[in-house]
Amino acid sequence: MKAIILAAGEGRRCRPLTITRSKVMLPVANKPILEHVINALAKNDINDIILIVGYEKERIMDHFEDGVRFGANIKYIEQKAQIGTAHAILQARKLIEPDGDDFLVLNGDNIVGTEAISDLVKKASGNATVLVCKKEDVTGYGVVLTTGKYIERIVEKPESMVSNLVNTGTYLLNPMIFDLIERTPITAMGEYAITDTLQIMIDSGMDVIMANTNSEWIDAAHSWDLLKANPILLGDLEESLEKGTLEDGAVVKGNVSIGNNTTIRSGCYIVGPAIIGDNCDIGPNVVILPSTSISNNVSIASFTQIQNSIIMQDVRINTHSSISNSIIGSNVEIGSNFITEEKEKLMIELEETLHHADKLGTVIGDDTEIGSNVFVKAGTMISTNCKVNSGNKITENLQENSIAI
Template structure:
């Protein structure tokens, strides 16, 4: 059995964070996102993993290498042009061989029990098994309907009117629970045989509905646990918060210190600084006197937070400088940003790599 991670998306909804890196390598609590997926597969006995890549593929290959550093074997299959979800899997068929595949969309943070999903798939002699996540109904997602045995009977897409209503009123009253595609599949090699080559193919809109129309054994099983698509800045924040709150069963980078917060190696913290237990300090970061770090805040590697600065629910990537007395809340700062002294930002914001906020800037 092998794993496939679909990691070719450009991450346009996460710009500007994806201008300089592929979405699957965005740090989440000072750990590249894909490492969480690799760890999940390994935890459930999958030690051969294929990455389907496209956008900035060389960065993914460079980070993981042959996989030995992570205790797995890795291979990379690059798409010259985007092929869609099914097209990407088909493109990996030559290295996947004739084994059962565990497929993950590359932007899903989860702790689902993959072993139980695999066991369900095998018990049904399924061609494909989809994993389902329960969401409040109505939802903007496509809904999957199964019979009592778990066999898929319908793929039901929301109407355009429903999508519009949910987009304009996200707090619309819910009436129950729907089950949506969680982006985790168990696939037999014969399923890949049926995917056409040489063109983009959507697994959700084309492949699976065709399998259903042809009467092929497609099953689905719902699982409880943490699940989140990190495709937008707000969801990226939610992923950070979930890990720091220990709402998801994943390994946190670094160590829990005697002073009561997470930290990686070579951190320098002034004894007068106040750091909440839901804060994570990256390698080599420096925290000055009188600094206050609260909420779910992540300080990236090599960052410098100067005297009396206050940060709440902020995410800083590598090499960010925050000046004396600055006050930041809900801000995401990409690599190399410089926030000068006495700056105040209280509006949730995402600042591109290298952005400079001059002394005394106020964004409220």
């Protein structure tokens, strides 16, 4: 069985992190989201993968190459214009045999568990099968209306609660879908949506079936949603300390993975689940609390505390800092006494639209330099290539290339 993974989009709602990488390459538990998807397919013995790429495609291709390291055979097709899911799927037509087997379609920016893919394959029937899951809050999702196992309609982002069954965007499709995609009308947003193609099938009397799953499916719509996904995936970690060096007096509790050539210095206190990558220097006297991911080539100086956060690669954090519920991009340098405020139930403005966040400290884009004694108000974002001078209190979002004097 072949799988098409849609990985061409930018993910604008995850800015500033997606200014320099596509959403599928955002790390969770020190691996890109897309890598988790490919691993889940490989565990189901689905190894023949077509990646539809576009925005920042070189970064994706450099990481995954031909897929051998990930137990897969990967081919790439570029979607030159990102004009919808149906259009993206159509790009793979030349690699799918017209009379061949059904194939999977997945979103590369949604984390889908091994068991969820298995549920879809096992329950598949009819002319197309849609993987669905139940959610209490369906705001912002497409939901499905069903009669028994048969889907009658897919409603995008309904204003009222019409169903608690969410369309995960994961499908098992027959090659006949390509002809139907070519008949799919363009939306008011100028896109070709696969849900409209499925509705054509339903209206034509074809069987579009739902496959329900209770297994892992996570849609990280916004950057702060990565902080919800991170502890879930860290929960699957196995303790691995033998690769790193623990000095006498360092305390490690719970499931903690420490990478090659990483030193945990005396007086450090680390509680899992947590992961620390390769070539890191932690401490002395640093506290790392649960649900924290620290990538490669990171140094964290003494008397700093980090909890429930994602620290990307090549980051330097100086002494006496406190970082909570935050995401720090790559190649960021942070001075001493850096403090992130944290609050719950925030409304965050992105591109002139308000979005809800359950809890957030800050999100900092790549290549940013922050001086000493800086305080960041909860929910405030600092974009890429910014410079924040010492002694600042950041209470408003900083745009790309900003300087806070």
